[in-house]
Amino acid sequence: xxxxxxxxxxxxxxxxxxxxxxxxxxxxxxxxxxxxxxxxxxxxxxxxxxxxxxxxxxxxxxxxxxxxxxxxxxxxxxxxxxxxxxxxxxxxxxxxxxxxxxxxxxxxxxxxxxxxxxxxxxxxxxxxxxxxxxxxxxxxxxxxxxxxxxxxxxxxxxxxxxxxxxxxxxxxxxxxxxxxxxxxxxxxxxxxxxxxxxxxxxxxxxxxxxxxxxxxxxxxxxxxxxxxxxxxxxxxxxxxxxxxxxxxxxxxxxxxxxxxxxxxxxxxxxxxxxxxxxxxxxxxxxxxxxxxxxxxxxxxxxxxxxxxxxxxxxxxxxxxxxxxxxxxxxxxxxxxxxxxxxxxxxxxxxxxxxxxxxxxxxxxxxxxxxxxxxxxxxxxxxxxxxxxxxxxxxxxxxxxxxxxxxxxxxxxxxxxxxxxxxxxxxxxxxxxxxxxxxxxxxxxxxxxxxxxxxxxxxxxxxxxxxxxxxxxxxxxxxxxxxxxxxxxxxxxxxxxxxxxxxxxxxxxxxxxxxxxxxxxxxxxxxxxxxxxxxxxxxxx
Numbered sequence: 001x002x003x004x005x006x007x008x009x010x011x012x013x014x015x016x017x018x019x020x021x022x023x024x025x026x027x028x029x030x031x032x033x034x035x036x037x038x039x040x041x042x043x044x045x046x047x048x049x050x051x052x053x054x055x056x057x058x059x060x061x062x063x064x065x066x067x068x069x070x071x072x073x074x075x076x077x078x079x080x081x082x083x084x085x086x087x088x089x090x091x092x093x094x095x096x097x098x099x100x101x102x103x104x105x106x107x108x109x110x111x112x113x114x115x116x117x118x119x120x121x122x123x124x125x126x127x128x129x130x131x132x133x134x135x136x137x138x139x140x141x142x143x144x145x146x147x148x149x150x151x152x153x154x155x156x157x158x159x160x161x162x163x164x165x166x167x168x169x170x171x172x173x174x175x176x177x178x179x180x181x182x183x184x185x186x187x188x189x190x191x192x193x194x195x196x197x198x199x200x201x202x203x204x205x206x207x208x209x210x211x212x213x214x215x216x217x218x219x220x221x222x223x224x225x226x227x228x229x230x231x232x233x234x235x236x237x238x239x240x241x242x243x244x245x246x247x248x249x250x251x252x253x254x255x256x257x258x259x260x261x262x263x264x265x266x267x268x269x270x271x272x273x274x275x276x277x278x279x280x281x282x283x284x285x286x287x288x289x290x291x292x293x294x295x296x297x298x299x300x301x302x303x304x305x306x307x308x309x310x311x312x313x314x315x316x317x318x319x320x321x322x323x324x325x326x327x328x329x330x331x332x333x334x335x336x337x338x339x340x341x342x343x344x345x346x347x348x349x350x351x352x353x354x355x356x357x358x359x360x361x362x363x364x365x366x367x368x369x370x371x372x373x374x375x376x377x378x379x380x381x382x383x384x385x386x387x388x389x390x391x392x393x394x395x396x397x398x399x400x401x402x403x404x405x406x407x408x409x410x411x412x413x414x415x416x417x418x419x420x421x422x423x424x425x426x427x428x429x430x431x432x433x434x435x436x437x438x439x440x441x442x443x444x445x446x447x448x449x450x451x452x453x454x455x456x457x458x459x460x461x462x463x464x465x466x467x468x469x470x471x472x473x474x475x476x477x478x479x480x481x482x483x484x485x486x487x488x489x490x491x492x493x494x495x496x497x498x499x500x501x502x503x504x505x506x507x508x509x510x511x512x513x514x515x516x517x518x519x520x521x522x523x524x525x526x527x528x529x530x531x532x533x534x535x536x537x538x539x540x
Contacts, residue, residue: 058120059144062127063091065099065137076144083115083144087122091140094124098137112147119151120144153302156198160306163194164313168320187317188508192222199306201291203268206279206314208287209235209247213473216243216288219318224267224292226509230479233265235285241265242276243288250285252277252304256297268292275299277308281315289314343381351378410533412437415461419449419468419480420496425521429467432525433532438465446475450483457487465535470497470506470518478506481515492516492535496523 059076061069067088069076076084090111097109108125127139167190175183195201203223207216216233218226227233233240235247242253242263255274258264264274271292279287289311291299357363358371416438420426423444430440441463443449449468456462466484470477477495484491493514495507498521507518516535519527 058146059087061087061142061144063088063095063140063142065092065095065139067092070139079144080116083118083120086113086115086120087142087144089113090122091124091142094142095126095137095140098126112151118146118148121147153305156302156306157309159198160310163198164310167191167194167313167317170320183321184507187321188220191220191314191317195222195310199291199303199310201275201307203271203293204289204291205267206287206289206311207233207243207247208279208318209285210471216240216247217471217476219287221509224290225269230475242274243290246276246278247285247288250278250280252308254299254301254304256299258292268294270294272296273298275303275307277304277311279311279315280308281312281319286315286319347378347382351375354378407435407437408529408533409437410536414438414464414536416440416465416467416532417443417449417452417463417484419443419446419466419472421445421469421472425469425496428525429528432528436529446472446477446480449480450475453480453483453487462488462491465492465494465532467494467496467532470495476506478509481506481510481513485514489514492538494519494531494535496521498522 059073059079061072061076063069069084069088076087079087090113094109094111108123111122111124113120113122122142122144124140124142126137127141128137167187170186178186191206195204205218205222205224205226206220208219209215210217214235216235233244236244237248238245240248242255242261242265245263246253253274253276255261255264255276258271258274261274264271267290272294273296274290274292276288276290278285279289289307291303291307293299354371354374358368358375363371411433414437416433418426418429418433418440419442420429421444426442426444430442433440441452443452446468449466453463453466463484466480468477468480477497481493481495484493493510494516495510495518497507497518507515511518516538517531519531
């Protein structure tokens with residue numbers, strides 16, 4: 001039943017036109033609301049109907065089969081000749097289709113065309129003036145609607161879809177040749193470039209939700225000021241900015257004026273408006289995309305829809321990086337397990353034989369020494385296979401280094417801070433550095449590491465090297481890096497990570513600000529020693 005804001009009317013004195021025209025209006029989905037009520041005012045029924053006809057779309061008209069427009073409202077009459085010609089052509093084509101079909105039940109048709117830089121939709125309903133003509137269609141009633149804005153949205157979404165497809169078009173051989181950092185850099189270049197070119201945004205960031213802590217970690221950033229050290233955003237609806245609200249609720253937000261939204265947390269100096277949408281991976285919210293502008297009301301629903309669509313591709317791309325890391329670890333484990341199963345029998349047999357020989361009396365000392373070396377090598381082989389299967393929670397080649405055991409003059413007396421919440425990595429790195437002559441302080445959290453750096457700086461001292469994990473529950477690798485550089489810009493920092501993406505943008509940001517290097521777990525102990533030596537020698 002129509003509500004009080006809807007106006008319905010009958011066309012008196014034009015019975016052959018009124019029903020087709022009403023049918024066209026129904027098919028076009030137009031409802032005449034309060035605006036029409038104001039326009040017609042207190043006019044009589046016939047006058048009101050005439051005025052309402054002039055409000056229909058960008059024009060309405062009746063077209064004969066030969067293309068002649070026999071009636072038009074004011075809106076159509078004001079259109080350019082080219083637009084009127086295309087309108088007429090669309091009606092003639094529809095009439096031709098209906099005549100060829102000779103259908104008992106003839107429905108309305110929709111056509112579209114472009115004229116003078118604008119896109120128009122035409123909703124066309126068949127017209128039969130003579131009941132004796134049977135099902136023959138000899139005219140059409142049509143409604144002209146400006147569809148430029150809708151078409152622009154469709155074209156923009158098509159561009160976003162194409163960009164997303166390109167984003168995920170990785171060459172398998174190319175990816176295999178890249179390490180985790182290089183893969184991340186390749187994805188970041190594509191994401192940042194496409195966000196600017198396709199979405200038209202200059203100041204934006206992508207954040208992923210850490211499943212362990214629910215923290216929104218910065219991954220890609222362009223033109224925004226990252227949060228300061230110690231500042232956090234979580235996927236919570238209160239107290240965590242618009243991003244936290246969106247990540248918690250899954251609803252995108254177009255904020256026309258950030259000064260009027262109490263949820264806003266600053267990212268762009270002088271920002272006036274913002275757009276924030278969820279990043280979805282299938283049916284799961286995995287993060288947020290946030291764009292800001294110095295202009296008020298800079299974003300609309302079209303921007304929101306486009307950003308949400310592109311955000312799905314970004315989430316898929318980041319997921320691919322994590323899957324590649326997981327695949328690498330899983331493959332290493334599977335291969336190591338297979339080798340271990342296949343080789344264990346042979347290794348055990350060789351060990352038994354070697355021990356029998358070593359136990360022989362009267363054995364030549366040189367041969368006995370060779371047998372002992374064989375036993376050591378067999379044990380080393382077993383250890384290496386076992387370590388290769390443990391993934392990013394270990395350092396490779398540790399046993400051999402411990403057996404060889406040497407003090408390096410470049411390490412003697414050096415003060416090194418090691419930070420990692422993973423006990424195995426932390427203790428292993430500490431053991432290696434101590435064996436080479438370093439004095440090591442180990443911290444289990446980023447917060448305690450930052451406190452240690454600042455305490456030492458207050459006493460006029462500093463660390464000769466800081467080695468920190470990137471991803472920790474309380475403070476990230478960039479914050480540890482920044483604290484070390486604030487205490488002394490000459491302090492070298494090495495970051496470690498085992499993840500496919502760069503949590504909180506730590507590696508990218510610190511690389512731009514003087515990071516010595518980063519190590520991807522599991523790394524070789526020789527790589528740790530080489531990079532530590534270079535860092536301390538460069539500082540000297």
